[in-house]
Amino acid sequence: MKRNPLTARSGATVGLAIASIAVLTACGTQSGGSGGGDAAEELGEMEGQVSILAWPGYVEDGSNDPAVDWVSSFEEETGCEVTSKTYGTSDEAVNLMKSGDYDVVVASGDATLRLIAAEDVVPVNTDLIPNYEGIYDFLKDKEWNSVDGESYGVPHGYGANLLMYNTEVVTEAPTSWDVVFDRAGEFTGKVTAYDSPIYIADAAVYLMAHQPELGIENPYALDEEQFQAAVDLLKEQRQHVGEYWSDYLKEIQAFQTGDSVVGTTWQVIQNVLESEGASTGVVLPEEGATGWSDTWMIAAGAENPNCAYAWLDHIASPEANAAATSYFGEAPSNDAACEFREDCEAYHAGDADYASQIWYWTTPIAECVDGRTDVECVDYAAWTAAWQEIKG
Incomplete structure (x- = not known):
């Protein structure tokens, strides 16, 4: 994923090729300084830097x-x-x-399992992070931030990849992703899609409901037949796509000029367009959507583990979490953060029903993350190769 600043905000885009990953339980030492080990049992004096x-x-x-x-x-504290x-990706x-x-890294769901598998990060003892208690339960202990019941970090914020449409062209408000798939021909040349191999998951979400x-x-757990169906759907869509976007400044411009009239987006993009008087609307379609939830993690062998834990607690605190997620343009992960923000409703913060419709980015690996053991799933290296074929 790549982040680009937009005034006082940043955006995200994914682009990588990885080999098949075996999910391993990482090890580390409490005191840091060497690779491997377990989560810290207690904290000591602050080291003075992180x-x-x-x-x-x-x-x-x-x-x-x-x-x-x-x-x-x-x-100061x-x-x-x-x-x-x-970093950019x-x-x-x-x-x-x-x-x-580095002592601390914040990683997206397309990187967390790789960091865990490589033993570059360690499990965290959430008992040593008082503000962890305030994190929404629906973001805890998920397949992109936990392995075998062990937490590997603190959720930062979250958001959904929504459906945006030009209200003057798409006059009937859409409720389904069919406007960019089965009905894409109605808007041929002006459909836009997210430029990343992870977008294959968006097609899979649609197929879950319609096939x-x-x-x-x-x-994110597709066997060969399921994967090929998603790829075929995206190849059909390709003829109607006017532009694949990864820089959301360009998507904003495309909707302002009318070059794009329907496609994937983020809530922050709609907020900007709405503030500038654009005729756009967004919806979380009935099939659900993909999305993201980043995780703060502690490095294996961190030289400053006590300050690292202090940072994880600080960034999860209501005020800091509010400031950081607001600056980015996403929902906070701490429920009390909304006391310091005025836009939580726009981001559906804390709405568990809304959040349950989001499939958060997770690295596709050969070991199916849906729990199946009788088949092998298609890994992200194959997703990347297929994406290049889809785009042509």
């Missing part, structure tokens, strides 16, 4: 915008001086974590 690897916009200290700062308060490095983050230079005989239970 090194963080993050998406742009996730670790703001006021240097980019004096009004945007949730780092300074952390440093803990005595841990923050140094941070930003999940692939880059995974490679950088191998250096051992139940395929037996898809999880859009």
Whole structure:
């Protein structure tokens, strides 16, 4: 996934190729300094510094915008001086974590299982993170942030990949993804889709509802037959797609000019377009949608594990979580964060029914994440190869 700033916000795009991953239980040491081991049992004195690897916009200290700062308060309260490095893709983050230079990383669902499998991160003891209790239950202990009942981090925020439409062209408000699949011919040349192999999961979500005989239970766990059905659907869609987007500045422009009239989007894009008077609407279709939930994780062999735990607690606190997720443009993960935001309703924060319709990005691996053991699922390397074939 890649994040690009949009005024005071950042966006996300995915693009990587990975081999099949075996999910391993990572090990680490409580005191840090060496690879492998278990979650910490207790904390000691703060080390005075912490090194963080993050998406742009996730670790703001006021240097980019004096009004945007949730780092300074952390440093004052803990005595841990923050140094941070930003990355542009999940692939880059995974490679950088191998250096051992970072105590903390915030990772998306297309990277977390790789970090766990490579033993580059360790389980976290959530009892040592008081603010973890305030995190929404529907974000905890999920397949992208936990393995074998062990938590590997703290959820940051979440959002859905929604359906956007031009209300002057798509005059009847859509309720289904059929407008970009089976009915795409009605808007040929002006359909837009997310430019990433992970978009294959969007087709799988649609097929779950419209071709139940395929037996898809999880859009990130596709056997060969299910995967081919999703690929075929996207090949059919291709002739109607005017533009695949990954930079949401370009999607905003495309909907403003009318070059795109229907396709995938994020709530933050609709918020920007609405503020500028554009004739657009968004909906979470009846089939559900894909989405994201990032996770703060602690490096195996972290040199500053106590400050690392302190950061995870700080970023999960209501005020810091509110500031960081608002800056990005997503729902917070801490229920009390909405006391510090005025837009939680727009992002459906805390709405468990809404959240239950989101299939959060999860790395497709050969070991089916839906629990099946009688078949092998198609891994992300094959997803990437298929995506290039789909786009032509």
